[in-house]
Amino acid sequence: MKDGKPIIIEVNEFKSIEKFKNFNTNNLWVNLNAIKRLVEADALKMEIIPNPKEVNGIKVLQLEIAAGAAIRV
DSSP states (O other), X not given: OBTTBOOGGGHHHHTOTTTOSOOOOOOOOXXXXXXXXXXXXXXXXXXXXXXXXXXXXXXXEEEEOOGGGGOOX
């Protein structure tokens, strides 16, 4: 693993359901009515994550928001 991603040589190993019987698909189950209320109240304060990339030889900055970052206890 490097930066949380499998190295190419390990991909087939990660596909093994014999070795990895449980896995995380990073699903979020939410109540859309509750999300709508929070958005309308401007109550979701989420950090913008800058993700520099290169697209067709042009340097770009992709701005992302992690959906799970809105979850607070």
